[in-house]
Amino acid sequence: MLLLAFGIISVALVLWLLHRMNNTDAEIQKLALNLSFIRYTMWLLGQVVLSSLTVTRLVWGSRKELKPTIGKLPVNKVPKKSRVLYANSITLTPGTLCIDIDNENVTIHALNEESLHSLKRGDMADKVPGENKGVS
Amino acid sequence: MIEIISSVFLIVGAFFSLTGAVGIFKFPDFFTRVHAASVTDSISTILIIFGLILRTDFDLVAVKLLFILIFMLLTSPTASHALAKSARHGGLLTLAETRSDKKVGDD
Protein backbone atom coordinates (compact mmCIF):
# COMPACT_ATOMS: atom_id res chain seq x y z
CA MET A 1 0.00 0.00 0.00
CA LEU A 2 2.84 2.34 0.90
CA LEU A 3 4.64 1.47 -2.34
CA LEU A 4 1.49 2.18 -4.33
CA ALA A 5 1.19 5.55 -2.63
CA PHE A 6 4.80 6.35 -3.51
CA GLY A 7 4.07 5.42 -7.12
CA ILE A 8 1.06 7.71 -7.28
CA ILE A 9 3.02 10.55 -5.66
CA SER A 10 5.91 10.23 -8.13
CA VAL A 11 3.57 10.15 -11.12
CA ALA A 12 1.83 13.27 -9.84
CA LEU A 13 5.20 14.96 -9.26
CA VAL A 14 6.37 14.22 -12.80
CA LEU A 15 3.10 15.49 -14.26
CA TRP A 16 3.30 18.66 -12.22
CA LEU A 17 6.94 19.24 -13.24
CA LEU A 18 6.11 18.74 -16.91
CA HIS A 19 3.20 21.13 -16.62
CA ARG A 20 5.46 23.69 -14.96
CA MET A 21 8.06 23.32 -17.69
CA ASN A 22 5.26 24.16 -20.11
CA ASN A 23 6.47 21.33 -22.20
CA THR A 24 3.29 19.46 -22.96
CA ASP A 25 2.76 19.10 -26.67
CA ALA A 26 -0.39 20.87 -27.74
CA GLU A 27 -0.35 19.23 -31.14
CA ILE A 28 -1.24 15.60 -30.66
CA GLN A 29 0.01 13.41 -33.46
CA LYS A 30 -0.87 9.82 -32.98
CA LEU A 31 -1.17 7.01 -35.41
CA ALA A 32 -4.28 4.96 -35.09
CA LEU A 33 -3.61 1.41 -33.96
CA ASN A 34 -5.99 -0.08 -36.48
CA LEU A 35 -6.00 -2.88 -38.99
CA SER A 36 -3.94 -1.08 -41.62
CA PHE A 37 -1.18 -0.38 -39.12
CA ILE A 38 -1.04 -4.05 -38.14
CA ARG A 39 -0.99 -5.08 -41.79
CA TYR A 40 1.85 -2.62 -42.39
CA THR A 41 3.78 -4.09 -39.45
CA MET A 42 3.45 -7.59 -40.85
CA TRP A 43 4.59 -6.40 -44.30
CA LEU A 44 7.54 -4.60 -42.70
CA LEU A 45 8.60 -7.76 -40.83
CA GLY A 46 8.61 -9.64 -44.13
CA GLN A 47 10.71 -6.89 -45.74
CA VAL A 48 13.16 -7.03 -42.81
CA VAL A 49 13.62 -10.77 -43.28
CA LEU A 50 14.12 -10.46 -47.06
CA SER A 51 16.60 -7.59 -46.92
CA SER A 52 18.60 -9.10 -44.09
CA LEU A 53 19.02 -12.23 -46.20
CA THR A 54 20.44 -9.95 -48.91
CA VAL A 55 22.85 -8.31 -46.46
CA THR A 56 23.89 -11.72 -45.12
CA ARG A 57 24.77 -12.81 -48.63
CA LEU A 58 26.81 -9.62 -49.03
CA VAL A 59 28.65 -10.21 -45.75
CA TRP A 60 29.67 -13.77 -46.49
CA GLY A 61 30.21 -13.15 -50.19
CA SER A 62 33.07 -11.37 -51.89
CA ARG A 63 33.75 -7.71 -51.43
CA LYS A 64 33.29 -6.86 -55.09
CA GLU A 65 29.51 -7.19 -54.94
CA LEU A 66 29.42 -4.31 -52.51
CA LYS A 67 28.31 -1.12 -54.26
CA PRO A 68 27.27 1.42 -51.65
CA THR A 69 25.26 4.27 -53.11
CA ILE A 70 23.75 7.41 -51.73
CA GLY A 71 20.61 9.09 -53.02
CA LYS A 72 17.83 11.52 -52.32
CA LEU A 73 14.17 10.63 -52.35
CA PRO A 74 11.23 13.04 -52.42
CA VAL A 75 9.03 12.67 -49.38
CA ASN A 76 6.09 14.80 -50.53
CA LYS A 77 3.76 11.87 -51.03
CA VAL A 78 4.08 10.69 -47.45
CA PRO A 79 1.79 12.56 -45.04
CA LYS A 80 3.50 14.65 -42.43
CA LYS A 81 2.58 12.68 -39.37
CA SER A 82 3.86 9.36 -40.66
CA ARG A 83 7.18 10.64 -41.96
CA VAL A 84 8.97 9.60 -38.81
CA LEU A 85 7.50 6.13 -39.22
CA TYR A 86 8.64 6.10 -42.84
CA ALA A 87 12.23 7.09 -42.02
CA ASN A 88 12.34 4.65 -39.13
CA SER A 89 11.13 1.84 -41.38
CA ILE A 90 13.81 2.70 -43.95
CA THR A 91 16.49 2.47 -41.30
CA LEU A 92 15.02 -0.65 -39.71
CA THR A 93 15.31 -2.71 -42.88
CA PRO A 94 18.97 -3.70 -43.19
CA GLY A 95 20.64 -2.47 -46.35
CA THR A 96 19.07 0.99 -46.39
CA LEU A 97 19.88 3.73 -43.94
CA CYS A 98 18.21 7.10 -43.64
CA ILE A 99 20.91 9.70 -43.07
CA ASP A 100 19.03 12.98 -43.19
CA ILE A 101 15.43 14.13 -43.45
CA ASP A 102 13.98 17.56 -44.12
CA ASN A 103 10.74 18.91 -45.52
CA GLU A 104 11.21 17.73 -49.09
CA ASN A 105 13.81 15.00 -49.22
CA VAL A 106 15.26 12.08 -47.33
CA THR A 107 18.91 11.22 -47.93
CA ILE A 108 19.41 7.49 -48.08
CA HIS A 109 22.54 5.39 -48.00
CA ALA A 110 22.06 1.93 -49.48
CA LEU A 111 24.32 -1.10 -49.66
CA ASN A 112 23.44 -1.96 -53.24
CA GLU A 113 21.52 -0.19 -55.94
CA GLU A 114 18.58 -2.56 -56.08
CA SER A 115 17.33 -1.67 -52.62
CA LEU A 116 17.58 2.03 -53.45
CA HIS A 117 15.62 1.43 -56.65
CA SER A 118 12.87 -0.45 -54.86
CA LEU A 119 12.56 2.49 -52.46
CA LYS A 120 12.46 4.89 -55.40
CA ARG A 121 9.60 2.93 -56.91
CA GLY A 122 7.74 3.89 -53.76
CA ASP A 123 6.66 0.49 -52.41
CA MET A 124 7.16 1.57 -48.83
CA ALA A 125 5.86 5.12 -49.32
CA ASP A 126 2.57 3.74 -50.65
CA LYS A 127 2.13 1.33 -47.79
CA VAL A 128 2.86 3.64 -44.86
CA PRO A 129 -0.42 4.10 -42.99
CA GLY A 130 -1.91 7.43 -41.99
CA GLU A 131 -3.21 8.94 -45.22
CA ASN A 132 -6.73 7.59 -44.88
CA LYS A 133 -7.77 10.29 -42.40
CA GLY A 134 -7.37 13.05 -44.94
CA VAL A 135 -6.00 15.53 -42.37
CA SER A 136 -2.28 15.14 -43.13
CA MET B 1 7.08 -29.19 -30.95
CA ILE B 2 7.05 -25.60 -29.72
CA GLU B 3 10.47 -26.14 -28.22
CA ILE B 4 11.89 -27.21 -31.59
CA ILE B 5 10.50 -24.08 -33.30
CA SER B 6 11.90 -21.94 -30.51
CA SER B 7 15.32 -23.61 -30.85
CA VAL B 8 15.32 -22.95 -34.59
CA PHE B 9 14.47 -19.28 -33.96
CA LEU B 10 17.23 -18.92 -31.36
CA ILE B 11 19.90 -20.56 -33.51
CA VAL B 12 19.00 -18.61 -36.66
CA GLY B 13 19.01 -15.42 -34.57
CA ALA B 14 22.44 -16.25 -33.18
CA PHE B 15 23.66 -16.91 -36.72
CA PHE B 16 22.42 -13.50 -37.96
CA SER B 17 24.01 -11.89 -34.94
CA LEU B 18 27.38 -13.47 -35.77
CA THR B 19 26.91 -12.37 -39.39
CA GLY B 20 26.61 -8.77 -38.27
CA ALA B 21 29.65 -9.10 -36.04
CA VAL B 22 31.70 -10.44 -38.95
CA GLY B 23 30.28 -7.68 -41.12
CA ILE B 24 31.51 -4.86 -38.92
CA PHE B 25 35.04 -6.21 -39.39
CA LYS B 26 34.78 -7.01 -43.08
CA PHE B 27 33.03 -4.00 -44.55
CA PRO B 28 35.30 -1.27 -45.88
CA ASP B 29 33.95 2.00 -44.53
CA PHE B 30 31.86 3.43 -41.72
CA PHE B 31 28.48 3.73 -43.43
CA THR B 32 28.52 0.13 -44.65
CA ARG B 33 29.44 -0.99 -41.14
CA VAL B 34 26.29 0.68 -39.84
CA HIS B 35 24.32 -1.61 -42.16
CA ALA B 36 26.06 -4.66 -40.73
CA ALA B 37 25.27 -3.54 -37.18
CA SER B 38 21.66 -2.91 -38.15
CA VAL B 39 21.33 -6.58 -39.15
CA THR B 40 22.09 -7.62 -35.59
CA ASP B 41 19.82 -4.92 -34.24
CA SER B 42 16.74 -5.78 -36.26
CA ILE B 43 16.43 -9.39 -37.31
CA SER B 44 18.45 -11.11 -34.64
CA THR B 45 16.57 -9.23 -31.91
CA ILE B 46 13.24 -10.21 -33.48
CA LEU B 47 14.22 -13.86 -33.83
CA ILE B 48 15.79 -14.29 -30.40
CA ILE B 49 12.96 -12.54 -28.54
CA PHE B 50 10.34 -14.54 -30.43
CA GLY B 51 12.27 -17.71 -29.62
CA LEU B 52 12.21 -16.77 -25.95
CA ILE B 53 8.49 -15.88 -26.05
CA LEU B 54 7.73 -19.39 -27.32
CA ARG B 55 9.44 -20.78 -24.22
CA THR B 56 7.25 -18.89 -21.75
CA ASP B 57 3.76 -19.79 -20.54
CA PHE B 58 2.44 -16.68 -22.37
CA ASP B 59 1.98 -14.74 -19.16
CA LEU B 60 3.51 -11.52 -17.82
CA VAL B 61 6.98 -12.70 -18.86
CA ALA B 62 5.91 -12.83 -22.51
CA VAL B 63 4.48 -9.31 -22.21
CA LYS B 64 7.77 -8.04 -20.80
CA LEU B 65 9.68 -9.67 -23.65
CA LEU B 66 7.28 -8.06 -26.12
CA PHE B 67 7.98 -4.68 -24.48
CA ILE B 68 11.74 -5.22 -24.89
CA LEU B 69 11.20 -6.13 -28.55
CA ILE B 70 9.00 -3.11 -29.35
CA PHE B 71 11.33 -0.77 -27.50
CA MET B 72 14.41 -2.07 -29.30
CA LEU B 73 12.69 -1.92 -32.68
CA LEU B 74 11.77 1.72 -32.01
CA THR B 75 15.10 2.87 -30.63
CA SER B 76 17.74 1.04 -32.67
CA PRO B 77 16.85 2.76 -35.99
CA THR B 78 16.80 6.07 -34.14
CA ALA B 79 20.24 5.41 -32.69
CA SER B 80 21.74 4.40 -36.04
CA HIS B 81 20.10 7.38 -37.75
CA ALA B 82 21.58 9.72 -35.13
CA LEU B 83 24.96 8.04 -35.54
CA ALA B 84 24.93 8.35 -39.34
CA LYS B 85 23.70 11.94 -39.19
CA SER B 86 26.36 13.03 -36.74
CA ALA B 87 29.05 11.22 -38.75
CA ARG B 88 27.82 13.04 -41.85
CA HIS B 89 27.88 16.39 -40.08
CA GLY B 90 31.28 15.56 -38.66
CA GLY B 91 32.54 15.39 -42.23
CA LEU B 92 32.89 11.68 -42.89
CA LEU B 93 32.59 10.79 -46.58
CA THR B 94 30.97 7.67 -47.97
CA LEU B 95 32.92 5.18 -50.02
CA ALA B 96 31.42 6.29 -53.34
CA GLU B 97 32.30 9.91 -52.65
CA THR B 98 35.90 9.08 -51.69
CA ARG B 99 36.26 7.08 -54.90
CA SER B 100 34.91 9.89 -57.07
CA ASP B 101 37.24 12.33 -55.31
CA LYS B 102 40.17 10.10 -56.18
CA LYS B 103 39.03 9.88 -59.81
CA VAL B 104 38.76 13.64 -60.04
CA GLY B 105 42.21 13.94 -58.48
CA ASP B 106 43.67 11.42 -60.92
CA ASP B 107 42.20 13.17 -63.92
Added chain:
Amino acid sequence: MLVLSATCIAILSVMALALARALKADTVYDRILGVNMFGTKTALFIALMGFLSGRPDFLDIAIVYALINFLGMIAVLRFFEYTAGDENQEQEK
Protein backbone atom coordinates in the same frame (compact mmCIF):
# COMPACT_ATOMS: atom_id res chain seq x y z
CA MET C 1 18.83 -25.96 -22.43
CA LEU C 2 21.69 -26.78 -24.76
CA VAL C 3 20.30 -24.39 -27.37
CA LEU C 4 20.00 -21.61 -24.79
CA SER C 5 23.63 -22.10 -23.75
CA ALA C 6 24.76 -22.13 -27.37
CA THR C 7 22.87 -18.90 -28.08
CA CYS C 8 24.38 -17.35 -24.95
CA ILE C 9 27.89 -18.24 -26.13
CA ALA C 10 27.17 -16.84 -29.60
CA ILE C 11 25.88 -13.56 -28.14
CA LEU C 12 28.91 -13.39 -25.85
CA SER C 13 31.28 -13.78 -28.77
CA VAL C 14 29.37 -11.11 -30.69
CA MET C 15 29.78 -8.82 -27.68
CA ALA C 16 33.52 -9.58 -27.61
CA LEU C 17 33.80 -8.79 -31.32
CA ALA C 18 31.90 -5.52 -30.87
CA LEU C 19 34.21 -4.53 -28.03
CA ALA C 20 37.24 -5.41 -30.16
CA ARG C 21 35.82 -3.21 -32.92
CA ALA C 22 35.34 -0.38 -30.41
CA LEU C 23 38.90 -0.71 -29.12
CA LYS C 24 40.54 -1.01 -32.52
CA ALA C 25 38.79 1.62 -34.61
CA ASP C 26 39.77 4.32 -37.08
CA THR C 27 37.26 7.00 -36.20
CA VAL C 28 35.32 7.93 -33.11
CA TYR C 29 32.05 6.93 -34.84
CA ASP C 30 33.30 3.38 -35.25
CA ARG C 31 33.86 3.26 -31.52
CA ILE C 32 30.34 4.51 -30.85
CA LEU C 33 28.96 1.92 -33.27
CA GLY C 34 30.79 -0.86 -31.43
CA VAL C 35 29.62 0.36 -28.04
CA ASN C 36 26.02 0.66 -29.27
CA MET C 37 26.09 -2.90 -30.58
CA PHE C 38 27.61 -4.05 -27.30
CA GLY C 39 24.79 -2.40 -25.36
CA THR C 40 21.93 -3.86 -27.40
CA LYS C 41 23.50 -7.30 -27.26
CA THR C 42 23.89 -6.95 -23.50
CA ALA C 43 20.16 -6.38 -23.09
CA LEU C 44 19.49 -9.51 -25.15
CA PHE C 45 22.10 -11.44 -23.18
CA ILE C 46 20.54 -10.51 -19.84
CA ALA C 47 17.16 -11.74 -21.11
CA LEU C 48 18.72 -15.01 -22.28
CA MET C 49 20.57 -15.37 -18.99
CA GLY C 50 17.29 -15.07 -17.09
CA PHE C 51 15.88 -17.98 -19.03
CA LEU C 52 19.04 -20.02 -18.64
CA SER C 53 19.04 -19.69 -14.86
CA GLY C 54 15.27 -20.11 -14.64
CA ARG C 55 14.62 -16.67 -13.14
CA PRO C 56 12.61 -14.51 -15.57
CA ASP C 57 12.87 -11.56 -13.14
CA PHE C 58 16.04 -10.67 -15.02
CA LEU C 59 13.81 -9.24 -17.76
CA ASP C 60 13.21 -6.09 -15.71
CA ILE C 61 16.95 -5.50 -15.68
CA ALA C 62 17.03 -6.05 -19.44
CA ILE C 63 14.32 -3.42 -19.97
CA VAL C 64 16.20 -0.93 -17.80
CA TYR C 65 19.45 -1.69 -19.60
CA ALA C 66 17.86 -1.10 -23.01
CA LEU C 67 16.46 2.25 -21.82
CA ILE C 68 19.76 3.43 -20.35
CA ASN C 69 21.70 2.29 -23.41
CA PHE C 70 19.49 4.32 -25.74
CA LEU C 71 19.64 7.44 -23.57
CA GLY C 72 23.41 7.19 -23.20
CA MET C 73 23.86 6.73 -26.94
CA ILE C 74 21.78 9.81 -27.76
CA ALA C 75 23.65 11.86 -25.16
CA VAL C 76 27.08 10.83 -26.46
CA LEU C 77 26.02 11.53 -30.05
CA ARG C 78 24.65 14.96 -29.12
CA PHE C 79 28.04 15.71 -27.62
CA PHE C 80 30.06 14.51 -30.61
CA GLU C 81 27.83 16.04 -33.26
CA TYR C 82 28.97 19.49 -32.19
CA THR C 83 32.51 18.97 -30.90
CA ALA C 84 33.72 16.86 -33.85
CA GLY C 85 32.66 19.56 -36.32
CA ASP C 86 34.51 22.20 -34.28
CA GLU C 87 37.69 20.11 -34.26
CA ASN C 88 37.57 19.74 -38.04
CA GLN C 89 37.14 23.47 -38.49
CA GLU C 90 40.05 24.14 -36.17
CA GLN C 91 42.22 21.75 -38.17
CA GLU C 92 41.25 23.49 -41.38
CA LYS C 93 42.25 26.79 -39.89
